[in-house]
Amino acid sequence: MELSSLRIFKTVAEEGGVTQAAARLNRVQSNVSARLTQLEESLGVTLFHRSGRRMLITEEGERLLAYTERLLQLADEAQEAMRGDRQPSGPLRIGSMETTAAARLPQVLGQFHRQYPQVDLLLDTGPTDYLVQAVLNHRVDMALVAAPVERPELMQLPVFDEELVLLTDSLHGPVKSPTDVARRTLLGFRSGCSYRRRLERWFAEGGVSPARIAEFGTYEAIIGCVAAGMGVAMMPREVLKLRELSQSVRIHTLSADMARVQTMLIWRRDIAQHAARDAFAAAFDALQER
The missing domain is CATH 1.10.10.10 (Winged helix-like DNA-binding domain superfamily/Winged helix DNA-binding domain)
Structure with missing residues (x-):
């Protein structure tokens, strides 16, 4: 063969x-x-x-x-x-959550490409559950996912601290609890998204059920539908700040236990050597030291 x-x-x-x-x-x-x-x-x-x-x-x-x-x-x-001690080269398959790819990755990818131009970067986006399986099944070399990741087969490196916020249309009143958005439609990514699970949990802990759940493939579509008054969503504040989208929707802060989440860089523990992967992980360490 x-x-x-x-x-x-x-x-x-x-x-x-x-x-x-x-x-x-x-x-x-x-x-x-x-x-x-x-x-x-x-x-x-x-x-x-x-x-x-x-x-x-x-x-x-x-x-x-x-x-x-x-x-x-x-x-x-x-x-x-x-390859020994040669410069990293060849394909590096990176998985990322949609929002992380939009708000966090451009700076890292740009810097990495300038430093290692021989590495062919390939990006695949999806929800956390999909990305964890993609790493385990060798479809990507590493991925950026939301914590917690309870898989002993994976190495994990914390790279970002995110604050999640609740989004409603700009005319909506203050939101202090899930009852303030009772019977609204939950807008989110497809099943397997950790942020969507948090929003579902927030509703459940408040004893409130969303009217229904609508799934989207991009964060722009979610925010656009929130702005149109179609429902509510949960999103990292960084996405709204960097894309200057905060004027089209109303942002509501959440309690710390619901809002705070770490983004982890994960890869298979049993793959000891991968020059491009290790260099990419080191790029995050350098970014955090600044």
């Missing part, structure tokens, strides 16, 4: 289809399909059930995927070990 074929197989499994995998790998679809068929024929098993354009992984495929992730990781580690 060639590593390149295994990488194609893994990408198809993650993307759920040849079209998406080909786009991610910058390959033509026919090449991806052919390599996948060759791999199945060499192993004598069916790795995917074809359902239209969807590829549903089989039991044999799941078994191979577990070995594939380990083999590819070992290959990456070997490559890193052979």
Whole structure:
């Protein structure tokens, strides 16, 4: 089995289809399909059930995927070990919460790119639960997520202290407790977002149920819908400050136990050597020392 074929197989499994995998790998679809068929024929098993354009992984495929992730990781580690003391280079896959990517990452990424231009930075955004699994499953090398992260397999570095605030439309009155926004729609990211969980907990602790929950893919969409009076949301104050969005909505402070949250940089504990990853973690340490 060639590593390149295994990488194609893994990408198809993650993307759920040849079209998406080909786009991610910058390959033509026919090449991806052919390599996948060759791999199945060499192993004598069916790795995917074809359902239209969807590829549903089989039991044999799941078994191979577990070995594939380990083999590819070992290959990456070997490559890193052979680089020795050379400058970090190659791809560095970073995961980040949407709001962190908007408000916190630009300065760090810009500085890191200037210092290590040979590193190819790739960014994937999503909620905390998605990002934790992405690190565990080797889809990203490291990720910025909200604490707490109770996974002993992961190393954790605290990098930011965030203050979460409640957002309503600008004409809304003061909010002292969840009863002041009773029966409003909760606007947030998809399930797995730690900030959304906090807002749901805030409602629950006040004995109040939101009218419904509306999910969005971007923080701009959430803030825009809050400004339009469609519901309430919870967001880091830093996002509003840096994007100058505080005039379009009303900001309400929360109690310290609800508002304060740490952003953690996480990566797999069992991957001892990764020059680009270690350099990126060091960039946060340098930023905090200023």
